[in-house]
Amino acid sequence: MIQLRFNSPHTVRLPGDTMMKKALLLLAFILACALSSARAQNSSELAKNTNDNKAGAKAARALPPEKAQPVRIGRFDKAPVIDGKLDDEVWKQAVVLDDFYQTSPGDNIQPSKPTKMMIGYDAKFLYMAFYCYDEPDKIRATVAKRDNIFNEDNVRVFIDTFNDQRRAYVLGFNPYGVQQDGIMTEGLGTDFNVDIVMESKGIITPDGWTVEVAIPFKSLRYEAGKGKLWGFHAWRNIDRFNDEIDSWMPNSRDNSSFLNQAGHLTGLENISTERQLEIIPSLTLSETGRRVRTIPKPIAEANSLLYDPGRMVNEPIKLDPGVTAKFGLTPTVTLDLAVNPDFAQVEADQTVVTANQRFPIFFPEKRPFFLEGIDIFQTMIQAVNTRTIVDPDVAVKLTGKRGRNTFGLMLASDNAPGNFSEEERNDPDLLPDIERFLDKNAYIGVLRLKRDVGRESNIGFLATTYNFIEKHNNLAGFDGRFRLSPQMVMSFQLLGTNSRSFFYDPDRDDSFYRTGNGLGYRFRFEKNGRHFSWNYDASGFTKDYRAAVGFSRRLNTNRQGLYAQYASEPKPKAGIISYRIYNIIEANFDWQGRSQFVVDEAEILFNLQRRSFVGAGVDIGYERLIEEEFGPRRNANQSGAFFGEDSERSAHQRSIYFFGGTAPSKKYSGFLLFVYNWNQFDYDFGGGSKYPRVSPAALADPDAPLDPGPGSSIRIESNFEYKPTDVLNFRL
Numbered sequence: 001m002i003q004l005r006f007n008s009p010h011t012v013r014l015p016g017d018t019m020m021k022k023a024l025l026l027l028a029f030i031l032a033c034a035l036s037s038a039r040a041q042n043s044s045e046l047a048k049n050t051n052d053n054k055a056g057a058k059a060a061r062a063l064p065p066e067k068a069q070p071v072r073i074g075r076f077d078k079a080p081v082i083d084g085k086l087d088d089e090v091w092k093q094a095v096v097l098d099d100f101y102q103t104s105p106g107d108n109i110q111p112s113k114p115t116k117m118m119i120g121y122d123a124k125f126l127y128m129a130f131y132c133y134d135e136p137d138k139i140r141a142t143v144a145k146r147d148n149i150f151n152e153d154n155v156r157v158f159i160d161t162f163n164d165q166r167r168a169y170v171l172g173f174n175p176y177g178v179q180q181d182g183i184m185t186e187g188l189g190t191d192f193n194v195d196i197v198m199e200s201k202g203i204i205t206p207d208g209w210t211v212e213v214a215i216p217f218k219s220l221r222y223e224a225g226k227g228k229l230w231g232f233h234a235w236r237n238i239d240r241f242n243d244e245i246d247s248w249m250p251n252s253r254d255n256s257s258f259l260n261q262a263g264h265l266t267g268l269e270n271i272s273t274e275r276q277l278e279i280i281p282s283l284t285l286s287e288t289g290r291r292v293r294t295i296p297k298p299i300a301e302a303n304s305l306l307y308d309p310g311r312m313v314n315e316p317i318k319l320d321p322g323v324t325a326k327f328g329l330t331p332t333v334t335l336d337l338a339v340n341p342d343f344a345q346v347e348a349d350q351t352v353v354t355a356n357q358r359f360p361i362f363f364p365e366k367r368p369f370f371l372e373g374i375d376i377f378q379t380m381i382q383a384v385n386t387r388t389i390v391d392p393d394v395a396v397k398l399t400g401k402r403g404r405n406t407f408g409l410m411l412a413s414d415n416a417p418g419n420f421s422e423e424e425r426n427d428p429d430l431l432p433d434i435e436r437f438l439d440k441n442a443y444i445g446v447l448r449l450k451r452d453v454g455r456e457s458n459i460g461f462l463a464t465t466y467n468f469i470e471k472h473n474n475l476a477g478f479d480g481r482f483r484l485s486p487q488m489v490m491s492f493q494l495l496g497t498n499s500r501s502f503f504y505d506p507d508r509d510d511s512f513y514r515t516g517n518g519l520g521y522r523f524r525f526e527k528n529g530r531h532f533s534w535n536y537d538a539s540g541f542t543k544d545y546r547a548a549v550g551f552s553r554r555l556n557t558n559r560q561g562l563y564a565q566y567a568s569e570p571k572p573k574a575g576i577i578s579y580r581i582y583n584i585i586e587a588n589f590d591w592q593g594r595s596q597f598v599v600d601e602a603e604i605l606f607n608l609q610r611r612s613f614v615g616a617g618v619d620i621g622y623e624r625l626i627e628e629e630f631g632p633r634r635n636a637n638q639s640g641a642f643f644g645e646d647s648e649r650s651a652h653q654r655s656i657y658f659f660g661g662t663a664p665s666k667k668y669s670g671f672l673l674f675v676y677n678w679n680q681f682d683y684d685f686g687g688g689s690k691y692p693r694v695s696p697a698a699l700a701d702p703d704a705p706l707d708p709g710p711g712s713s714i715r716i717e718s719n720f721e722y723k724p725t726d727v728l729n730f731r732l
Contacts, residue, residue: 064099067249070229071095072267074120076127082212084177084203086118086129094118094129097234097248104245105570105577105607107253111246113208115236117155119265123272126215130155132175132236134208140239140666141175141204143727147182147192149174151663153239155211158184158262160231161222162332162401165259165456167375168231169196169220175209176726177202183375186259186456187481187491191378193364194371196220218276221401222331224268231262239663242577242611255486256528260456276328280368282342284320289313290422324369333400338369340393356683359553363387373399376408377448379479380493380522381539383462384446385551390416393441404452406460414442417468442468444549456483462495466548470513472500473548477520488527495520499546506641509632518545518555534564542591556629557596561586577607590626598622599653612662618655623681625649630683630706643697643707651679651710667724673717679710 074095080088097117101108116131132155140152149172156172170190172180177200182192197219202211222230234248249263293300295308322340329335349363362382365371370386376399377384389395395412418440424430425438444467450460459480466473477495484490497518502511519542526535540558565582581604588597599621607613626648627633627641634640640647655677663669684707686693693699697707722730 063250066099067263070264070266071097071119071232073265075267075270076120076122079122079125079214080127080129080212082199082201082214084201084210084212086131086210086212090120091118091129094120094127100234100236100246100248101250102244102572103247103251105242106244106572107570108250109572111236112238112241112244113246115155115246117234117248121268121271123270124217126217126220128157128213128215130173130211130236132208132210134238136204136206136208138240138666139175139204139209141202141209141726142723142729143176144174144178144729146178146195147180149178149180150237151239151669152666153209154180154237156180156233156235156237158231158233158235158259159220160259160262161220163223163229163231163264164404164452165231165257165262166452166458168233168259168262171196171198171213171215173200173202173211173213175202175204175211177211177213184259185375185378186257187489188375188378188380191375193366194374195368217271217331218328220331221334224271224331226269228266228268230265230268231259232265233258233262240611240666242572242607242609244572252486253530256489256526256533257456257483257486260486271331273331276326278326280324282322282324284322284342284344285317286320287317288315288422290315326372330400332402333398334372336369336372336395336397336399338392338395341367341369341395343367355687356685358683360551362551362553369395369397373397373408376406376450377410377446377462379460379462380491380524381479381495381520381547381550382552383475383477383495383520383547383550384448384464385549386410387551388466388549389414389444391419406448406450406452408446408448410444410446412444414444417442417471437469440469442466442471446549453482457481464547464549470501471548473546474498475547475549487529488525490526491522491524493520493522495545495547497544497546499544499548501546503544506628506631506633507635509638516544516546518542520545520547530567531569532564532566534562537561537563540591556590557588558591559586559588575609577609579607580605594626595622595624596626597624610662610664612660612664614658614660616656616658618657619653621653623651623653625681625708627706639705641706643695643705649681649708649710651681653680653710654678655680668720668722670720671718673715675713675715677713677715680713681708681710682713683708 072095074093076090076093078090080090095118097119098115100111100115102111114133118129120127132153142152144152152174154172154174156170158168158170160168166186168184170180170182170184179198179200180192181194181196182190183194184190198213198215200211200213202209236246238244238246249261251258251261255261289312291310292313293308294311295306300306300308320340322342324341325337327335346366352361354361365374365386370389374386389412391414392412393415395410397408397410399408418437420434420438424434445465447463448460450458452458457480459478461478463476464474475495475497477493479493481489481491497520499516499518501516502513503516504511520540522539524535524537527533538558538560541552541555543556545552545555561584563582563584565580567580568578570578583600583602585600586597589595599619601617601619603615603617605613605615631641632638634647642649655675657673657675659673661669661671684693684695684698686698692702695707695709697704720732
């Protein structure tokens with residue numbers, strides 16, 4: 001990413017108005033040409049697409065008997081060898097699923113290539129196999145990183161093991177058997193940080209590719225037995241055909257729910273319900289050395305000519321044992337325990353750019369103990385962020401589902417708040433401030449309850465508590481999600497918090513220990529139709545709202561957003577396959593009624609052949625900065641956080657952007673984004689001695705108050721990927 005920024009203490013009057021008008025005219029010209037081109041498509045092609053889509057929509061309404069009725073899975077008398085070859089005799093006992101529909105970009109039409117799926121089970125495993133017919137030299141597949149198989153050919157299944165149409169496992173595999181796994185929750189998306197133990201193998205054949213999979217039942221949470229149903233979707237993704245998706249079940253675009261359009265599996269009986277016990281021990285050995293004086297400090301300070309080379313002294317070797325355990329009480333309930341767990345093997349966080357970043361950045365959870373059942377604790381507001389539990393001495397978690405009730409309880413004792421280094425402990429200036437915190441733990445608790453209501457609705461309760469010396473926080477509230485029709489969904493969450501902690505007072509430029517009560521809310525109403533979709537989303541947090549076990553980006557703010565989108569009818573064979581136009585209006589204001597941010601953004605996106613896309617958009621808005629969000633508020637006794645006579649900064653902002661991407665072959669793909677902003681704020685926080693502050697006030701006095709100013713900025717993002725072989729991948 002390259003960023004070029006030009007700053008001024010006042011609104012910049014470059015050729016902004018002229019440039020903006022030219023940019024808008026250019027965008028209007030591009031849109032007019034594109035729409036004209038779309039209308040000028042060959043009439044016979046349009047008629048064919050229209051007829052295909054009408055037939056597809058009819059198919060979605062009238063299911064054939066083999067899809068309308070639950071599919072009874074065959075029970076294997078012998079386990080297949082998972083080698084990807086599909087030559088085991090036992091596969092003849094499997095149920096065969098075929099007659100897939102192309103659901104994207106087409107609308108339940110004939111797929112480009114045929115697909116056959118086989119499924120069976122025994123007492124311990126669920127077995128699946130796919131036979132994907134294709135030309136072997138055109139298959140897009142690499143030995144990819146786990147979960148990174150989206151941009152190549154793959155197959156995926158969605159398994160709703162409780163048949164509640166609210167949550168499903170997402171399990172994917174590419175032609176080499178590389179795995180992708182996650183948990184999809186209606187209304188909250190899919191979390192791919194979850195890792196499920198399973199075995200898979202894929203191979204490329206003369207007429208396509210095949211993959212075999214064995215999924216241990218003990219890796220899933222499920223309800224099975226006589227009469228029990230599992231919701232089930234099976235997908236095939238053909239990347240070169242404009243990211244074509246072929247689905248065993250048709251998918252109606254007039255229905256915004258995905259899981260309530262699933263097929264059903266039955267016949268899963270006499271499954272071994274052995275109680276799973278997984279233990280992961282760890283042992284860390286460490287030795288610390290430090291340099292100590294050989295000449296007493298008073299003597300060395302009295303005689304500057306004396307040189308003290310010092311010597312290294314090693315402390316005794318430290319043993320740091322730990323253990324993580326998982327115990328499956330039932331197929332639906334799991335107990336997890338961690339005692340001084342070692343998370344050294346966990347994947348590191350991705351590097352992010354923090355320059356000019358005003359608010360905190362969220363990082364996802366990747367530690368196995370906390371990932372177990374994490375979807376149960378996820379809500380519209382991020383009131384639970386397990387990353388706040390840094391170094392638990394001991395933690396225990398009970399999660400599961402019984403009938404219509406989902407529950408989660410987590411307790412932890414975190415060593416991190418009282419864990420200070422030897423240098424800090426031996427610093428005479430710092431020790432008086434930290435002495436009462438040394439080796440003290442924070443105690444954390446989370447309770448989550450959720451009740452399914454009706455066919456696809458639910459209501460829930462969430463409570464958290466965090467307790468440490470001079471930091472006590474309690475949070476509780478209710479949430480719900482209600483499907484009002486196939487296209488309309490309403491969701492809400494309301495939270496109250498009580499804290500006993502230090503709160504910053506901008507009027508006195510100091511933090512004071514006191515009690516603070518806060519409120520957080522979010523409301524969302526959405527309607528998603530075949531062509532037209534819209535939603536209204538509102539959220540807000542008072543200034544004393546605290547979620548010590550969660551993640552909060554901005555306080556003392558309210559956000560209102562109205563989003564509307566039009567999506568065209570797809571035409572898989574046309575030059576412009578589809579286009580999408582959206583407009584979103586957002587407004588932020590604080591609890592004193594002062595405007596913080598207003599923006600109106602419009603964008604158009606065209607999906608083209610050869611897996612390519614182009615788009616453009618414009619933003620027009622207004623942003624206002626108030627100094628007490630950054631530090632002290634000016635009064636008769638103190639200066640404010642901002643330099644100069646004004647306690648506020650504001651700017652009328654505009655931007656225009658263009659973007660595009662393509663993946664014309666298996667070897668090459670690329671993306672480019674260009675953004676030009678007028679009057680974007682630069683907060684000028686600086687970055688230490690290497691990157692000092694550069695605002696006019698800071699150039700005159702490095703300790704001057706903050707002097708944010710609007711300026712023009714150019715942002716360019718691009719990436720290029722080259723895959724010369726299936727096992728070698730270059731990314732720039």
